[in-house]
Amino acid sequence: MTDQVAFDIDKRSHVPVLIFDEPSELARQAARQVRTLIEAKAAAGARAILGLPTGSTPIGVYQELVRMHREDGLDFSNVVTFNIDEYVPMQPDSLQSYHRFMHENLFDHINVPEGNIHIPRGDLPPEAMDQHAAEYERAIQSAGGLDLLLLGIGRSGHIGFNEPGSTPEDRTRLIVLDEITRKDAASDFFEEKYVPREAITMGVGTILDARELILLATGSAKAAIVARAVEGPITSMVSASAIQLHPNCKVIVDEEAAAELQGRHYYDFVFANEPEWSAYR
Ligand code: PGA
Numbered sequence: 001m002t003d004q005v006a007f008d009i010d011k012r013s014h015v016p017v018l019i020f021d022e023p024s025e026l027a028r029q030a031a032r033q034v035r036t037l038i039e040a041k042a043a044a045g046a047r048a049i050l051g052l053p054t055g056s057t058p059i060g061v062y063q064e065l066v067r068m069h070r071e072d073g074l075d076f077s078n079v080v081t082f083n084i085d086e087y088v089p090m091q092p093d094s095l096q097s098y099h100r101f102m103h104e105n106l107f108d109h110i111n112v113p114e115g116n117i118h119i120p121r122g123d124l125p126p127e128a129m130d131q132h133a134a135e136y137e138r139a140i141q142s143a144g145g146l147d148l149l150l151l152g153i154g155r156s157g158h159i160g161f162n163e164p165g166s167t168p169e170d171r172t173r174l175i176v177l178d179e180i181t182r183k184d185a186a187s188d189f190f191e192e193k194y195v196p197r198e199a200i201t202m203g204v205g206t207i208l209d210a211r212e213l214i215l216l217a218t219g220s221a222k223a224a225i226v227a228r229a230v231e232g233p234i235t236s237m238v239s240a241s242a243i244q245l246h247p248n249c250k251v252i253v254d255e256e257a258a259a260e261l262q263g264r265h266y267y268d269f270v271f272a273n274e275p276e277w278s279a280y281r
Helices: 023-043 059-072 098-105 126-142 179-189 204-208 220-231 239-245 264-273
Strands: 017-020 048-052 079-083 085-088 148-151 173-176 198-201 213-217 249-254
Touching: 017 023, 017 264, 023 048, 023 059, 023 148, 023 213, 023 249, 059 098, 079 098, 079 126, 085 098, 126 173, 126 198, 204 239, 213 220, 213 239, 220 239, 220 249, 239 249
Parallel strands: 017 249, 048 079, 048 148, 148 213, 213 249
Antiparallel strands: 085 198, 173 198
8 A cells, every 4th residue: 555545544434433243352442542541641641531431331341441450550540530421310329320330340440549530410409400510511621621531322322311302512411311211221220110310411512522532332232323323414313423523533333233334344444444443453
């Protein structure tokens, strides 16, 4: 390949998608990207500001980060975290709370300083939520903004809990959960009727302000919504489609979640020709 035709990822025609055979490979790839950022920031004497999701999808990524900490000594002392969302109402020690999820799956097993951890609160009285949401936005800004934000995607098309109707102008706020989201959460709450009706979430605008996005999806239940998010029209009815507006976004999926994508040849070409990615093939 000559220099003139060398692949230039900035001239891409789609959001780049990395497709892995197995969820475990996807988890390793995403964790490597987090590690690269943490180490680069540490080498520069700076902090790494991470945005983190909950749900079943990122669990493998967190397991891999814990392994990197234990076995390779990956140091999280320069890391600052902001979680994307939390149910409302929700006590932090409840079984289904994202505070509890994050501590059990990641924070209790690494050396991120407790004071560097930020998770939106679901335990405040309703009249305090607007102020808390505004303070959460300010905390992200005063940390210097998010360097890297990992995202899951729900079958409603949400990123964070930005349900259909959310727009790129939206900031951290209270939102009413979509019916699909409440159905998908029913098993965590034993019955759908116990799933909270609301949540606090970073807005699509907050998400788009991150300097880098990585959206993760696994399993056949996500195939249709992944295709709509990545290849469908950008629409507030599929909040995740807003990632198409982001200049530095990657989508990392397994074969099952990739099944309905039309642009497979393009993604495979990018994967094979983008040095940072092809190293993992
Ligand atoms: P899941 O949730 O990882 O449990 O599928 C993703 C989401 O709803 O954002």
